[in-house]
Amino acid sequence: MSERNRKPPFRKKPDFKRDRPDRPPTGRRSGRAPVEADTAILYGLHTVEAALANPRRRIRALYATENAAKRLAADGIALKVTPQIVRPDEIARRLGPDAVHNGLLAEADPLDAPDLSELPAEGIVLVLDQITDPHNVGAILRSAAAFGVTALVTTARHSPEATGVLAKSASGALDYVPIVTVQNLARGLAALRERGFLLVGLDSEGDADLAATQLRSPLALVLGAEGKGLRQLTRETCDRTARLDLPGAIKSLNVSNAAALALYVATTRLHPRT
CATH class of the missing domain: 3.30.1330 (60s Ribosomal Protein L30; Chain: A;)
Incomplete structure (x- = not known):
């Protein structure tokens, strides 16, 4: 040849x-x-x-x-x-x-997932209630890393694997924000409450605007899937529910955008600039 x-x-x-x-x-x-x-x-x-x-x-x-x-x-x-x-x-x-x-x-190798009991009782934790789209979960992780979120809690079922599209959408955040997997979300939320976390569920029909809701650390923000939102048991397990009031003609956001806005509101409420 x-x-x-x-x-x-x-x-x-x-x-x-x-x-x-x-x-x-x-x-x-x-x-x-x-x-x-x-x-x-x-x-x-x-x-x-x-x-x-x-x-x-x-x-x-x-x-x-x-x-x-x-x-x-x-x-x-x-x-x-x-x-x-x-x-x-x-x-x-x-x-x-x-x-x-x-x-x-x-x-x-997949990263080792910490146990819920190993999380420090401080800062903000994001909890996902059956959000299955890997693009959305990856984008949420990216925002979580940007706002210094302690961990992301999700369920073993009805959640995407931490690989491929999710990892690409997270743009590196998969290696910055620990993911905790629980078998039962209601029990996981109860365990967070026992450790001192305030559980606030984000819901379009929440009790008040998140910006007007009294917040404290440690805080767990709970997000539901687009369309169906928080499941009933998840909503009932939260200490309170809050909504994101928007000034424009469209009153709802993609769940990853809602997570970013909620993190901004919560972070500025917990750590106000002087």
């Missing part, structure tokens, strides 16, 4: 198949060890950089384009594993054509 017709060496790198980014595949694939079912799939610059910088995160494999590898080096990111250099379309085949991967994909 002539030198001109010889395939470049990176063609012998992993042969990615198109997989769902939020549910890593199992089984053997040509040229690679099987990907375990509990593998967290992380992609995108901020998501992968945060995972690499997190000492609690174990990276199993890292795939990068040449430009992305240079970017990591320029940003001074310490690599936990030697990256495998691949073409951008190889990563795109793995994730799908709409995934914005920035030339980076990592396979990692």
Whole structure:
């Protein structure tokens, strides 16, 4: 074979198949060890950089384009594993054509989830009542990291896995904000109350505007899924409910936007500027 017709060496790198980014595949694939079912799939610059910088995160494999590898080096990111250099379309085949991967994909261990009893009784905790859209949960995590939220509490069922689309939407926040998983949300809320948390459920028919509601720390803000909102038992378990009064023609927000606004209101109420 002539030198001109010889395939470049990176063609012998992993042969990615198109997989769902939020549910890593199992089984053997040509040229690679099987990907375990509990593998967290992380992609995108901020998501992968945060995972690499997190000492609690174990990276199993890292795939990068040449430009992305240079970017990591320029940003001074310490690599936990030697990256495998691949073409951008190889990563795109793995994730799908709409995934914005920035030339980076990592396979990692899921982070250990703390127990509810291990959370410090301070600051703000976000509680999600069956919010299943990974884009929304990821965006909520991003806001939670921006406002210094202590943790995010969700249920084992009716919640998305902490991988793929959720991780990308969180833009690195998955490695900054601990996620606590409970089997029963009402019991989880009761446990938070026993530890001194004030439980405030956000509801369109809440008792008062959140900005006019008396708040204190530690505080748990409880959000429900779009459309159905808080479930009845969740609402009854909260100490009080509050709404977000808006001045414009549209009176409701996407749940991730509502979370960001609620965090802003609560943070400014708990820590007023002097």
